Amino acid sequence: xxxxxxxxxxxxxxxxxxxxxxxxxxxxxxxxxxxxxxxxxxxxxxxxxxxxxxxxxxxxxxxxxxxxxxxxxxxxxxxxxxxxxxxxxxxxxxxxxxxxxxxxxxxxxxxxxxxxxxxxxxxxxxxxxxxxxxxxxxxxxxxxxxxxxxxxxxxxxxxxxxxxxxxxxxxxxxxxxxxxxxxxxxxxxxxxxxxxxxxxxxxxxxxxxxxxxxxxxxxxxxxxxxxxxxxxxxxxxxxxxxxxxxxxxxxxxxxxxxxxxxxxxxxxxxxxxxxxxxxxxxxxxxxxxxxxxxxxxxxxxxxxxxxxxxxxxxxxxxxxxxxxxxxxxxxxx
Ligand code: 5GP
Ligand code: MN
Numbered sequence: 001x002x003x004x005x006x007x008x009x010x011x012x013x014x015x016x017x018x019x020x021x022x023x024x025x026x027x028x029x030x031x032x033x034x035x036x037x038x039x040x041x042x043x044x045x046x047x048x049x050x051x052x053x054x055x056x057x058x059x060x061x062x063x064x065x066x067x068x069x070x071x072x073x074x075x076x077x078x079x080x081x082x083x084x085x086x087x088x089x090x091x092x093x094x095x096x097x098x099x100x101x102x103x104x105x106x107x108x109x110x111x112x113x114x115x116x117x118x119x120x121x122x123x124x125x126x127x128x129x130x131x132x133x134x135x136x137x138x139x140x141x142x143x144x145x146x147x148x149x150x151x152x153x154x155x156x157x158x159x160x161x162x163x164x165x166x167x168x169x170x171x172x173x174x175x176x177x178x179x180x181x182x183x184x185x186x187x188x189x190x191x192x193x194x195x196x197x198x199x200x201x202x203x204x205x206x207x208x209x210x211x212x213x214x215x216x217x218x219x220x221x222x223x224x225x226x227x228x229x230x231x232x233x234x235x236x237x238x239x240x241x242x243x244x245x246x247x248x249x250x251x252x253x254x255x256x257x258x259x260x261x262x263x264x265x266x267x268x269x270x271x272x273x274x275x276x277x278x279x280x281x282x283x284x285x286x287x288x289x290x291x292x293x294x295x296x297x298x299x300x301x302x303x304x305x306x307x308x309x310x311x312x313x314x315x316x317x318x319x320x321x322x323x324x325x326x327x328x329x330x331x332x333x
Pocket of ligand 2: 028029092119138139171
């Protein structure tokens with residue numbers, strides 16, 4: 001991060017601060033936002049975390065979660081908060097389109113200074129301060145590094161530790177994917193010294209769910225999965241009917257996309273999720289295969305090499321055909 005002294009100086013005065021993150025926030029988006037919130041609030045700043053959409057209820061254990069505003073539930077106050085903020089942190093996204101319609105309010109606020117903290121490829125945000133590293137396992141790692149930069153002697157509280165750990169855990173798929181690094185493990189070791197209770201977070205994230213969700217996963221894997229080992233892909237489809245039948249809640253499809261990768265010859269897994277107006281796509285890949293490129297070039301999306309997302313305006317069947325055609329050409333097997 002360049003010009004850190006100016007940010008340190010800026011934060012010496014109590015400020016009106018907004019922290020925002022991408023639509024349908026995941027563990028890293030929520031964890032990094034609240035890690036920063038729990039750091040800045042005690043310093044005397046007026047801090048508001050605003051999500052562009054709803055977020056999974058199972059993140060309710062994160063300290064400060066009750067204070068997060070969902071723009072869709074609180075549009076006027078969210079707009080006022082953004083338009084009057086002096087400093088706006090953009091966490092865990094690389095393109096202002098990922099926070100629609102909050103991006104419009106940021107544009108209207110001509111005096112606010114922006115800080116971008118992110119680890120996705122191809123950042124497109126023009127910010128005053130930028131902490132961007134695609135090698136970081138998570139945005140939570142970058143928030144931890146921000147503490148190191150701003151205040152080397154800072155010791156994360158138990159609350160901050162839970163937030164940071166949540167993002168590291170979820171973005172590394174529990175220390176199993178390519179984002180898992182020495183730094184991720186070192187930070188986790190330090191957080192344990194700071195009072196982090198790993199079992200508590202595990203219970204909250206993975207042992208606190210609903211029967212409907214488990215039955216939904218079983219149904220998706222047995223009835224709605226297409227495996228094409230000949231072209232190296234596996235697709236899972238979630239349509240509106242399933243969403244209704246299993247009473248799907250925000251976050252219930254998190255992690256589902258990974259299942260086809262357990263098959264030896266499946267190199268890319270895709271989740272096709274029908275939403276009210278569009279189809280949301282999630283891509284995961286093994287090894288060197290870049291799904292970021294595929295999402296950017298074909299589905300108005302992006303992300304990381306091995307985990308990306310995008311959208312389709314076609315029908316479910318047409319979207320499947322388009323994906324199959326792409327991988328017939330890509331020849332990943
Ligand atoms: P997920 O599949 O879990 O929704 O997203 C995987 C990764 O791709 C995340 O890091 C997420 O931020 C990114 N991503 C998901 N959807 C989009 C999108 O529509 N546009 C861009 N640029 N990135 C996305
Ligand atoms: Mn992330």
